[in-house]
Amino acid sequence: MWAHYHSAPYPSQASEAIVNRCRIHPATPRPDESVVSRLRELPTTIVSDQLERAGAMHGLHPITGPELGILAGPAFTVRTRPGDNLAIYKAIDLIEPGDVLVIDGGGATDRAIAGEIVCLHAASQGAAGIVADGVVRDVADIARGSLPVYARGASPLGPYKSGPGELRGPISVGGTAVRQGDFIVGDPDGVVVARPDRIDDIFAGAQAQLAKEERSIAQARAGELDTSWLDAAVDLEMVDHMP
Numbered sequence: 001m002w003a004h005y006h007s008a009p010y011p012s013q014a015s016e017a018i019v020n021r022c023r024i025h026p027a028t029p030r031p032d033e034s035v036v037s038r039l040r041e042l043p044t045t046i047v048s049d050q051l052e053r054a055g056a057m058h059g060l061h062p063i064t065g066p067e068l069g070i071l072a073g074p075a076f077t078v079r080t081r082p083g084d085n086l087a088i089y090k091a092i093d094l095i096e097p098g099d100v101l102v103i104d105g106g107g108a109t110d111r112a113i114a115g116e117i118v119c120l121h122a123a124s125q126g127a128a129g130i131v132a133d134g135v136v137r138d139v140a141d142i143a144r145g146s147l148p149v150y151a152r153g154a155s156p157l158g159p160y161k162s163g164p165g166e167l168r169g170p171i172s173v174g175g176t177a178v179r180q181g182d183f184i185v186g187d188p189d190g191v192v193v194a195r196p197d198r199i200d201d202i203f204a205g206a207q208a209q210l211a212k213e214e215r216s217i218a219q220a221r222a223g224e225l226d227t228s229w230l231d232a233a234v235d236l237e238m239v240d241h242m243p
C-alpha cells in the first residue's frame with residue numbers, strides 16, 4: 001500500500017503541474033473608443049447612480065493622486081493567487097492599449113501583488129490603469145508615475161511569482177463581479193464597474209442628473225437648498241421623555 005502511495009503521481013507531481021498554470025479565456029470585442037471617452041467625462045458617483053447606486057468595488061481607493069485624472073476603459077481581468085503576480089505579468093503581455101488591468105488578488109492585504117516596476121511595465125504596454133483587490137508596494141513611486149492605481153492599501157512585502165492564475169475570466173473585486181470587457185471607471189471616490197449592456201442607461205440618465213445636481217449645489221451654496229420633499233419623506237415620531 002505504501003509503495004503504491006509513493007509511486008502514484010499524487011500529491012507531489014500533480015500539484016507541481018497545477019501550481020504555475022494560468023487558464024486563459026478568449027478575447028472579447030474591443031469597445032468603441034467614443035464610449036470610453038464619454039465615460040471618462042462622468043464621475044463615478046453619477047455612473048453608480050444610473051446603476052441603482054451599485055457597482056462599486058468596496059474597500060478599494062486611489063493609491064495615486066487626483067492629478068492622474070479619471071480612469072476609464074475596458075477591463076482585462078486577472079485572477080491570481082493572493083500574494084503572487086505571475087498571472088499579472090502574463091496579463092501585461094496580453095493587454096491591448098487602453099485596457100484597465102483588473103486584478104482579483106483575493107482581497108489579501110498581507111503581501112503586495114504589484115509595485116513600481118509592475119506599474120511602469122503596465123504603463124509602457126498601454127494599460128489605462130490598475131485596479132487590484134489586494135495591496136501594492138512602492139506607493140510613493142507609484143504616485144509619481146503616470147498610471148492611475150487603485151488598491152486596498154500598501155505592504156512592504158513583495159509578491160511571489162509562482163502562479164497559478166486565470167486570465168480574461170470572471171472575477172470578483174471588492175465584492176463586485178467583473179467580466180472581461182466590462183467598463184471600469186475610477187476617480188477619487190473609488191472604482192465602479194459597468195457592464196456593456198448598461199452603457200446606454202448610463203448615458204441616458206447621466207446628463208439629467210448632472211444638471212439636477214448643479215441646481216442643488218448652487219442652492220446649497222446660497223444656503224437655500226430646496227428640502228420641500230423632506231417632511232413627506234420622513235415619519236417623525238415625537239417622544240415625551242428624555243432619553
Ligand SMILES: O=C([O-])CC(=O)C(=O)O
Nearest residue numbers: 114115116117118158159
Ligand atoms: O517585485 C514585484 O514584483 C513587485 C514590486 O515591488 C514591483 O513591481 O516593483
Ligand SMILES: [Mg+2]
Nearest residue numbers: 115116117138
Ligand atoms: Mg518594487
